[in-house]
Amino acid sequence: MTRNTGIYASVLGGAAFVLGVAYGWTARDYRGEELATLSEALRQLEARNATLAAQVAESDDLDDRITELEASLAAALQALEDAKVAAAIPEPVAEEPSVEPQDPPEEAQTAALEFGDPARGEEVFGQCRSCHQIGQGAKDRIGPHLNGLFGRRAGLHEGFRYSDDMAMMGADGLTWELETLDAYLENPKALVSRTRMNFAGLKDPQDRADILAYLRQFSASPQNIPEAAPTAQAREVELSPEVLAIVGDTDYGEYLASECKTCHQQDGSDQGIPSITQWPTEDFVVAMHAYKRKIRPHPVMQMMANRLSDEEIAALAAYFAQLE
């Protein structure tokens, strides 16, 4: 429930910052008052957004600012969404145990894990609705609409302005299928480094399976999509904590990195080829494993990643993270 709070606090400014911090402190104490404060802060943010949007209409230079604002608005909306949930279902407190969390019976859980539950997925999708529409009459908003998502080439949906990275991934061949969507929902930035989708990711495979089962209903030929795939594939995308915990040998990383630097420039230039300098370690590791498993497209990177061991990936990540 609180998984995203820390990230918002560090990423957002203005009202969204306040929202995130307030929420982080007192998640389980939320009541109507706080919600009112949150909604007020949100209204202010939306007002600011409206002002800015008007200015953007006059000047193309403001393009990037609106993107930023979209992101903070989306985050604020989600924080609000989370806050609502938190306020509605208080977490149990040790001193005064209230309602025990209602775990579904074991068998039901396994079945849901296997197939994904679209009804529950619809609930989980609540947090996405502030940016994405789906269903009859859905339009592009902050994010593109998600009708016909399965089988759609990433970053190429007509009329929507994607991040450069998303456009590049699409050009490289990234197509939205169960496996790629699952990886993207788990950690958007690990699949598409500088995606505009400002969302920390759904760590729970069950949440992802359910949401994908829900989204799948809005694609043209769901019958073409194999049953039970989302979680089966999800197991592959996830990295074990041991792999993520490997401490990279930066000396070895430096040698291995000399191979990367033939194309990826150390000074961070990214014409035609993205910069990988100062890429956060975990994102780097996850992305390289995604290439290795051929979830991320791009034949050169798949080939380069394919022969790197877990230790070598860790070494490279450690080296690039500390590079100036």
Next chain:
Amino acid sequence: MKLNRRVFVGTGMAAATSLSAPSVQAASHGKPKVVVVGGGAGGATAARYIAKDSAGEIDVTLIEPSRSYYTCFFSNLYIGGFRDLDSIAHSYGTLASDYGINVVHDWATGVDRDAKTVALAGGGSVPYDRLILSPGIDFVEGSVPGWDVSAQNAMPHAYKGGSQTELLKAQIMAMPEGGTYVMVAPPNPYRCPPGPYERVSMVAHVLKANNPTAKIIIADPKANFSKQGLFEEGWQKHYPGMITRIGPDFGGENVSVDPAAMTVDIDGEVVNADVVNVIPAQKAGLICEAAGLTDGNWAPVSGHTMQSRMDENIHILGDSTNQGDMPKSGFSANSQAKVAAMAVRGALTGSRVFPAKFSNTCWSLIDTDDGVKVGATYEATDEKIAKVDGFVSQTGEDAALRKATYEESIGWYQGITSDMFG
């Protein structure tokens, strides 16, 4: 090339030098010395990595006659009008000022492997503890009857960078309406396997715009060539009817030229041409042969360290080597240079040495925004550098992917040239 052959002092007898396990060898006189001959893709990279990573512990001298290095990579894009000449020229200023490399603009004329010195055309010699040779290619004499280096102004090869490329482009621009361009393609192995075919694509691109009735003929001694399906698909699509390739089954390997008459004889049929681009058979840069480090046309090396199989104090890089599965490319030379730099530092300063890894990717441009690529990874075995894994662009790819591939090549050019020259 004003190379004075008399000064070569290759000492073939030193070939028996034992290839014992490397030990840390601090030269008796102060810092260990590394001399690099050739400031191209292999040499510039090696010099830069050794200077950079040894942080002053090793004294690096780079011997290179030219003050500007014109890359062969992207020279075809210059011919096609996608780059200007200045954008593919690089100077050695940063290597000298920021990396403390001693850049000597001179020809190396010989190697005394016993005394461990390199002789210079300008007189004098330079001592080394380790020598790195990356002199690129020279041409096999007599491989195209009627052609020798003295004919390179009438019939340019444009297979070494700079003035030759400029000359070829000027000749193409001056072709009469409906004129004929003939390429005599080289036999394997040669530098940049897709290079001749990317060139044909770029020539066709220019002619299509300026001289659409002109014709291109390729006389080719090889049955197949790199990325053939991709090129042929592209030629059909962008330049239908303009390009004819005559392979060995139709006499493409039986070719002679007459530079004075500007004719090409292809298996008995004489073609009058306006531009003849002769790319002869190739061999290691002459200095390798002069130093007694070649076996046949090329210099054999160990993939683990890029050391010459004939002299453990000498590492050879790039096009000159016979190493195994890697193609002769700038990317390969750059990749090999990093392995050699690590091995040299390990031997001279005791720094850590890791297992050699190599890779290569060659991008080619077929027409505007229509880029393709081929690549592979490699590792060292005791016998050779062996291919591990590879890929190649597919025919029928969509325009977005082809455009992304081209844009990637621009990023690569930027990346590799800063990796070479700082």
